[in-house]
Amino acid sequence: MIDRRQFTQLAAALAAGCVALPGFAADPVRVAFIDPLSGPFAAVGSSGLKQFQFIASEINKSGGVLGGRKLEVVGYDNKVSPKESLIQLKRVIGDGIQFIVQGNSSGVANALIDAVEKHNEREPGKRVLYLNYSAVDPSLTNEKCNYWHFRFDANADMKMNALTDVIATNKKMKSIYIIGQDYSFGKAVAAAAEEFLGQKRPDIKIVGNELHPIGKVKDFSPYIAKIKASGAQAVITGNWGADMLGLAKAASDAGLEIPFYTYYAAANGITKAIGAGGVGKVRLVGEGDGNPISTAAWRDVLKRFKAKYPDEDFTQPRIANTIHMLALAINQAKSTEPAKVAAALEGMTYTSYWGDIVTMRATDHQLQMPIRIFVHTNKNIEVDLDNSGYGLATESAVSAHMASTPTTCKMQRP
Amino acid sequence: MLELTVFSLLNGLVYGLLLFMLSSGLTLIFSMMGVLNFAHASLYMLGAYLAYSISLKIGFWPGLVIAPLLVGVVGALIERYGLRHVHRYGHVAELIFTFGVAFLIEESVQLIWGRQNVDYREPAILAFPLFKLWGTDFPAYKAFMLAISIGIFIALLVVLTRSRVGLIIQAAITHPNQVAMLGHNVPLVFTGVFGAGSALAGLAGVIAGPSLGTFPGMAAVLGSIVFVVIVVGGLGSLAGAFVASLLIGMLQTFAVAVDYSLEDLFKAIGITTGQRSALSDLYTVTVAQIGPILPYLLLVLILIFRPTGLLGKREV
């Protein structure tokens, strides 16, 4: 009796679910955005989705793809869970969508790249292309590289390469402290820092190499005390989110005056929280453009985005590259079939809104791009972050050629 | 070395006393009603967010007074309309209820204030370094936190041991039926204590928000540590909570400073370990890496060997 009721319940719910699922629309070319839209990381995820949808609407305004079809970015909430991402991937495939974009969490990226590879191999009629716009674990374009995966952000090694180039030019720098979150990305940053500094400036001493549990440290002042005690002249960290915030605040509170070279110390409330305490000290290595804005076209995009979403910033310029290059590849291939689009993407050169020329390297599907070092400041900031008056000013730039790192990728092509 | 020790001591003290402010409320509630309030950390979070909103509209100092009061009211309501209703279903149901309430409060906060970090700052009047030792500043705000925590401890001690209300509360902890027979409104006392405990949690949130950050995950980050504190200190013992908070605060702060791992110990004795072995992670992990999880180790050990905790008298 119980089972009968269960059965009716289940059947009814499933029926409702199947009916309510979006139908197969032949007209727009849909792109699935698989990232957190609820839970603790929802802010980053929903911000990314807005950025994607904004640029997609720009593309649609100038004619769309394949002669008039609209580009549509649809959000699928994965709650930063690898398991949930796999379920969403199944949904995406069931909905007939052929392109997925994802970026938050290298853990999810690893799960997806594996799942996409298996799926494309087991069901070649329903292939999916995976555009990674933010997961920077280097292994995704090295040991784990895959024909169906394209990365549009500079990976952790490339960023460290650029960063160490800049640090190497500072002759007065003699000691550096590395601190990071204890997981694959934090370890990758530390390993890359040690390796590149060892190559370029063996005289720089790494006076500390610290890993702390991710998301568990409430008070960073003990770590700051250690950094002070070590006598380091600069700090390198890949921390993000609450960990970056805690570290920056503790440093500011303790009056630590040395520069912090970070990957993610801006936006999503962090710029505002760092505020005056970080001016001239907190630096960020990354792609995209800083202040002053390089082109009128990019300035226009930023202003219009701000007008539409006053509480958001266009924090991930690489998103613009991702969706534009996808649209270009679809048009070049004259089809949405993933194998053809992938072939068109390989080796593609594109000029971004802010004037950077980026190339999709065919060997490992890693986008080659110039990388900049930005500094947190409130002087001459045309476009600020978090509506705080503080923003990122471009301090130095490393060309795409210099930022490039070799790859061990041995890709199997279909 | 000395600089590191002194600052670790100071930071450990501040962090430990903050833990005490949180756990004192929880201890009181547990002493009275025998229920471990899972929602305590979420009330801490609610206090911080409310203070943030108040500080935007009116100012930090009014927030310091109003936010804990509001949280206290929320706590009293939870007790009156929720816990009392669930009490009849037993201890397990009460525990599960507070667990559900914790979840609900966290989701409500995210519903209203969004999921970003909010910029809850200390007041400008306290944003200066109090003193400078060996080139590192000690912020005045931390001293403020210290002062408030010590003040709360003294106030609690005085109220519980010297005031009439305190005596009734102490009596109701051990002999609720007799106190009721003497004519006191014991259910009201319960509600009051729950509300006061929640207000303490809210106050901890108001104070810690600018320092430790105000973001949706803040309850999760501090929540389990608070349980460790009250269990280690001894359920029902306020003095035990004080000792345990300081102990754990110092433990976590000092552990970060220790960069040694088992491998270093082995090397000192003369054993070399293989790099590729499956357990190599066990050897190479440093004390600093596991610093934040040492309290849980302590919790498990205490529960095995001394379930009453350090200073507790009650068996659970």
Next chain:
Amino acid sequence: MSALAPARTRTTFVRRNAIWWLALLIVLLLPQLARSGTSIAVLNQMCIMVIFSLSYNMLLGQGGMLSFGHAVYFGLGGYFTIHLMKMASGGGFFMPLPLVPLAGGVAGLLFGLLFGSFSTNRAGTVFAMISLGIGELIAASSLIFVKFSGGEEGITADRTNLTAFFGATFRHELQVYYLIAGWMMLCAWLMYRFSRTPVGRMANAVRDNAERAEFVGYSQKHVRLLSFMGAGFFAGIAGGLFAVNYEIVTEETVNLVSSGVVLLQAYIGGVGFFAGPIVGAVVYTLLQTLLSNYTEIWAFYVGLIFVATVMYAPAGLTGIIMMHLPIYRAGKLRSLALPYLRVGLPALCCAIGVIGLLELLHFLSVRAVGQSIKRLFWVRLDVDQPLAWLVFAALALGGFVAARRMAPQLVSAWDAASRHAFAGRER
């Protein structure tokens, strides 16, 4: 007499296990109804959660032990299974996929023994706290001991690369479904049988009055430990099936969120009944995977449902269904239909009103400038106009008041029906 006896035993055997046969039939036929890839994925997740929740209920419902760290055994089972899959990959040794979850089960059993040896000394709050501590420890350790757990990225394996099982390589989701469903039926049946063994019965006794159970001659600790190990075993199997289904195991399988989820599932379903966790797992999985497609605040709704269950329906959904069983048997269920409708309709309006207000409130904190239209209940609403707010507020308030007005007649109808249902028994 003896000639009749065997015939009677045969019919009663089938009759006695009718529910199990029916369940088996449903499980076998379900994929025919829900063919899409998503549905199979949801069904797989549901089956895994059913085993997990049933194992949890061995602790909570049957043993009275509230654990906040049960996901430890689930996750450890998953890790051991996926490592086995990696080792057996490429046909290294004979290991057909269907046997693989046993590795998870054994791991769960052994760790259950290890942690249970000191956890089960006492029940109640101390047990809960120890389980919380162990849960946190293991979750944090899994990020530190990277060789075993793969750190944040987890460990992956390929399930199609093992020894073929009668020709099946499990490339297709449907084959995986039948594997998981088969294990689910087996585990559910085994757990049910366990609850009927002397150990299972004594576990109930220890739950109700541990001291008295000791006086009967059973060590409360041993009984609890056996339940604990059993629960660990089945949780490990569930973890193994997770590894088979997703081909990846990450830290989220051992963390406190997973432990919390299984507690939620078991409780919402009803811990006092064997089938309770099954209902809870099904409902929660549906809420989580389907509801999140329609609203961003689905977690809030789950929280509300959970708190409401704890406060007003502590016997869970199954409890509510079982409440109606005597009335159904007495044939009086139809008399409740109209009263339920009279209360249910206003209650539904109230629910719609509350949901609407919550969704509008949430929309205010996430919208873009100039974006004032929100799609809700298939209607486009303007957030800036008071109309939508007033309508939902009216629905909420009006529905609430009307439902309360109608409540007494439902209560009296219920009383009348119960009297009929129990009248026979009293005689």
